Amino acid sequence: MTPGRWMPGVLGERTPRGTRCRLCPHHCVLSAGQVGACKVRRGAAGGGIETVTFASSVRHVDAVERKPFFHYRPGTPTVTLAAPGCSFRCDYCVNYRISQYGRDDEAGWGAAPVDTAAVVAQAAAAGAAVALSYTEPSLAPEMTLDLAARGRAVGVEVVWKSNGFLTPEAVAVCAPALAAVNIDLKGVDEPSHRRLTGAPAQPVVAAIRAFREHGTWVEVSTPLIPGVTDPAAVATTIAAIGTDIPWHLVRFTPAYRMQDADPTAPDALVEAVDAGRAAGLRYIYVERALGDAGRATRCPSCAATVVRRGIWSLEENLLDNGRCPGCATVLEGRW
Incomplete structure (x- = not known):
């Protein structure tokens, strides 16, 4: 192929x-x-x-925490690529200039052909993973499969930041190539999700479940979008799949076709954290708006802080092969 x-x-x-x-x-x-x-x-x-094209508009090195992944190899650098396009047309997309390739006249993404061998060599030299992010990686599965095949020989893993809008067949093809995937779940109410993205929500929920069943490490991100996101409903949906799934709450920032909307208030993020805890989720994170405490990993048994993070960076990892140093509880993840 x-x-x-x-x-x-x-x-x-x-x-x-x-x-x-x-x-x-x-x-x-x-x-x-x-x-x-x-x-x-x-x-x-x-x-x-x-x-249509086998290329990327991005190639740079950043931290795995920026994807965000908090339970996959903390502190690992990633060589990040952005293949063209997206299967959604989200009205708030901050990356629309590259994600809306072929759909929006303003989308001018300046991509260059991808040399997968060179990307894997760069990652291997830096002790990095390869991440596909910013756009929808599932639309270029050939790139993922090729990167993964080359990476296996030199210990380079591939991770995705994805909208999760895949068929079960696509998950079955792509999951063996992926070490981890962070999936956006913007909401679970079908009419509002369709208005925002042009697509239904249930396939995203099904993909979260399917990736876990295939053994890929899964984390979930939820931007709190006005009129779309019911945090309690989303938290309940995630918890029904697995209470050990890390849930990243993301502050909505007005952009693209939603520039007149208000950004997410800090109080709304606090309420969403409470909703996640009420649903039984063990690991809930807020990137910036709630300070250092919102990014810290705590042991679900003794509540000790075991991983401290800055914004998009690792500050301290006290875990011993995934175990809490205080009570020896094993925290779920790929440590």
Whole structure:
């Protein structure tokens, strides 16, 4: 399989009208040259689905905490890439200039071709993982599979920051290539989620469950979006999958088509933390708005602070192979 193309039948289903893309739940049926709702996947000549471009608009090194991952290899650097496009069209997207590739005239993303061998070599030299973030990595699964295949030989893992809008078939293909995935769950009310993103919420919930079942480490982020996010409902949904899933609460910042909306108030973040605790979630985080305490990991048994973080950085990790140094409780994660 060459970079940029799926062999027919892997994530494509032949129909009389063209090839049905089985990558995301939009299930677009594409004839040769026709582009799907994501504006990234395209019907290939002779059948199958290919990517419009095999490139990245970003290549830099930052901390894994910035994705955010708090229970996956704290303090690890990541070589971060951003493949083009997104299967959502979120009205508040701060990365719309690259995520809305092919959909918004303002999206000018300046991408360059990806040399996966060079990316993995850079990560190996830095003791880093490779992260796909800022846009939707699932739209370029070939890139992920190639990076993972090259990375295995040199101990380089691949992680995603994703919207989670994948089919079960796509999760089954991609999960073995991924060490960890952070999935955005913006809300669970279907009408409001569709208004915001152009897509249903339940496939995202199903993907969270499916990645865990495949053994990929999963964390969840929830931006508190006015009129969309019910923190209590989201927390209850996550807890039903696993109370050990780290939940990152993100302050909404007015952007793109929602520039007139108000940012999330700190009180709303406090209330969301309380809702998460009431639902039984063991690890709840707020990146900046609630200070250092919002970023710290505490032992769920004795409440001792075992990991301290700055903004997008690790300050202290007291865990001993994932165990609390005080009471020896094992904290869930990939330490």
